[in-house]
Amino acid sequence: xxxxxxxxxxxxxxxxxxxxxxxxxxRSGRRRGLIPAAVVALYVxxxxxxxxxxxxxxxxxxxxxxxxGPFASAHGHFHxxxxxxxxxxxxxxxxxxSRVSIAVAAATVVVSGAFGVFVGVLAGWYRGWxxxxxxxxxxxxxxxxxxxxxxxxxxxxxxxxxxxxICLALVRWPRxxxxxxxxxxxxxxxxxxxxxxxxxxxxxxxxTRHVLPEVLPLAVVVATLxxxxxxxxxxxxxxxxxxxxxxxxxxxxxxxxxxxxxxTAWWLVTFPGLAxxxxxLAVNLLGDAVRDRLDPKRSVPKRPFRRRGPGxxxxxxxxxxxxxxxxxxxxxxxxxxxAPTHPSQEA
Amino acid sequence: xTTSYTARDTTRGTAGATVLDxxxxxxxxxxxxxAVDGLTLSARRGETVAVVGESGCGKTLSxxxxxxxxxxxxxxxxxAVLDGHQLVGRxxxxxxxxxxxxxxxxxxxxxxxxxxxxxxxxxxEEVMAIHGTYRxxxxxxxxxxxxxxxxxxxAETRARSHPHQLSGGMRQRVMIxxxxxxxxxxxxADEPTTALDVTVQAQVLALLRESTRDAAVLFITHDMGVVAxxxxxxxxxxxxxxxxxGPLDEVLExxxxxxxxxxxxxxPDPDAPRAGELPTIPGRVPPLGERGSGCPxxxxxxxxxxxxxERPPLSELTPGxxxxxxxxPGHTGxxxxxxxxxxxxxxxxxxxxxxxxxxxxxxxxxxEEGTS
Numbered sequence: 001x002x003x004x005x006x007x008x009x010x011x012x013x014x015x016x017x018x019x020x021x022x023x024x025x026x027r028s029g030r031r032r033g034l035i036p037a038a039v040v041a042l043y044v045x046x047x048x049x050x051x052x053x054x055x056x057x058x059x060x061x062x063x064x065x066x067x068x069g070p071f072a073s074a075h076g077h078f079h080x081x082x083x084x085x086x087x088x089x090x091x092x093x094x095x096x097x098s099r100v101s102i103a104v105a106a107a108t109v110v111v112s113g114a115f116g117v118f119v120g121v122l123a124g125w126y127r128g129w130x131x132x133x134x135x136x137x138x139x140x141x142x143x144x145x146x147x148x149x150x151x152x153x154x155x156x157x158x159x160x161x162x163x164x165x166i167c168l169a170l171v172r173w174p175r176x177x178x179x180x181x182x183x184x185x186x187x188x189x190x191x192x193x194x195x196x197x198x199x200x201x202x203x204x205x206x207x208t209r210h211v212l213p214e215v216l217p218l219a220v221v222v223a224t225l226x227x228x229x230x231x232x233x234x235x236x237x238x239x240x241x242x243x244x245x246x247x248x249x250x251x252x253x254x255x256x257x258x259x260x261x262x263x264t265a266w267w268l269v270t271f272p273g274l275a276x277x278x279x280x281l282a283v284n285l286l287g288d289a290v291r292d293r294l295d296p297k298r299s300v301p302k303r304p305f306r307r308r309g310p311g312x313x314x315x316x317x318x319x320x321x322x323x324x325x326x327x328x329x330x331x332x333x334x335x336x337x338x339a340p341t342h343p344s345q346e347a
Numbered sequence: 348x349t350t351s352y353t354a355r356d357t358t359r360g361t362a363g364a365t366v367l368d369x370x371x372x373x374x375x376x377x378x379x380x381x382a383v384d385g386l387t388l389s390a391r392r393g394e395t396v397a398v399v400g401e402s403g404c405g406k407t408l409s410x411x412x413x414x415x416x417x418x419x420x421x422x423x424x425x426x427a428v429l430d431g432h433q434l435v436g437r438x439x440x441x442x443x444x445x446x447x448x449x450x451x452x453x454x455x456x457x458x459x460x461x462x463x464x465x466x467x468x469x470x471x472e473e474v475m476a477i478h479g480t481y482r483x484x485x486x487x488x489x490x491x492x493x494x495x496x497x498x499x500x501x502a503e504t505r506a507r508s509h510p511h512q513l514s515g516g517m518r519q520r521v522m523i524x525x526x527x528x529x530x531x532x533x534x535x536a537d538e539p540t541t542a543l544d545v546t547v548q549a550q551v552l553a554l555l556r557e558s559t560r561d562a563a564v565l566f567i568t569h570d571m572g573v574v575a576x577x578x579x580x581x582x583x584x585x586x587x588x589x590x591x592x593g594p595l596d597e598v599l600e601x602x603x604x605x606x607x608x609x610x611x612x613x614x615p616d617p618d619a620p621r622a623g624e625l626p627t628i629p630g631r632v633p634p635l636g637e638r639g640s641g642c643p644x645x646x647x648x649x650x651x652x653x654x655x656x657e658r659p660p661l662s663e664l665t666p667g668x669x670x671x672x673x674x675x676p677g678h679t680g681x682x683x684x685x686x687x688x689x690x691x692x693x694x695x696x697x698x699x700x701x702x703x704x705x706x707x708x709x710x711x712x713x714x715e716e717g718t719s
Contacts, residue, residue, distance in 0.1 A: 191459030
């Protein structure tokens, strides 16, 4: 910004010359999301390739090698991140754990997002009793304590990955519903929706072709920000034993298994914890970057208006100074030859 | 209120059969809240009827009523027949079949009435897709054809442009193309040129006139200059009801209703020497709910007499089809002369009036100050 300021004020010859000032800002915004995106992509890649890159079977117990530290070799097997209390390879389990985290988080976001946006759009479009019912149910869903609901769901349906997704989706859909509802209420009053009504478009047509494109970017932003939270929630559920069941590896269950050995085997909680931390951080940073890219109010480069033309700092343009071009242009009178057509642009 | 009048042959000469026949149309928001209080007008194919009036006189609501786009809470009574279809009392689903294909709507602000996320070509195609009038491939070609016909240069490329890439005039042209895409019988244009600057306005008006030969146009405006340019016939509305109606020349040259005369007097004349402040109409439009039973204009009318406490009917005054709702009609203006007996029923045409500018019927005559 400072470099751009000096160019514009110092040279200030051609109006078109110092335009590139806005460019670096946009690029830096893009770059900001690049590293988190790469990190998330790496996690996804690891999750997809877990069977290929894991040095051991994650569930294979090698009791001889139990609780060996990082870089330990036990009867010819090298464990980069050590082994747990049953002698299972921590690195392999962490690799496999990423599958659970990412699958649950992605599935939850998709399910709760699709449902939340759907009912939110319905509520916003039909308003009336549909809107009241949907939004009050959303309020109720938001007020339900998450872990109590999780315990209830697991108690009724039994612990499983699918039930974790159901449980999380039950709690998180109102986030999308509220955003979608507000956005539809705003969009339905806009001119192009009235225009679509005026050409005879049926409601479903207007919603899918004109309203949804306004709602979806907002929902995508919420979804990326939710993704990180869902990773944490899945880990929390697995930690308290309501998520995936042993011996399936999940970061949450690894943390839970390792907590009794914190004093003696630090690697059991450190590495899954770091993996969790890294993914959540990357996803949240990515979410911020996505929000900034998609939010038109934030993406406008904050550049003050510059005087164009010959730089005469501190001097009002000619037409403003008394006596420079006769009287001030009056709406009724014939405009003088020097009277500018659009004074506001130059002021 | 149900007095009918017929238009003379219009200047365009293409006017055909009556397409739109509105009788005693009322838009009500509740007891005593008649926003439109008895609108009666008719329009022929190829004819442009301008509905004029100041803000709050019900002209926009009338337009919305004829397009079935009234806000919630408004009820319409009366009769409005468009090409054999009764427009009053239609349900939403029945309206949908008419909108776009029978009634085309042009909004004031094309910048907001177009979807910023869709190319303009796609939005024109959409109208045809909704009504299923063309196959997919034909829609594309027809959209480009429509854009070209409304004077968009390089229509092929422009069809792929998004609204923000077009100028205000171009966007309004796209709006017109959209309104015409369904080949409607009636085009309702609600102040379509208000957001445009004067040169573009003139182009768009000429284009609108050119491209609506096969439809009746209901043109809503408050701008007498625009009326003079586009209308074949004029309907002047005041406080929800028609106060004067007639062919363009008659209404502009020999206004019968004092409100019309006052409106015309407040139009600045660029050729006349500046005599002082522009004449204005004192007071304001009586708000909804405070309109009594008498002539709605009587509080602001320089000619108002006791009889005005009773509502004057819209009665035909000239063979040309002019009608006014006034007990003392007359275009010569002076209140004393308007008192002449018999004028209410058979006024006839009394000589050449002073024209739209400098009409003595102006309620205010301040000639003291120069420029403010």
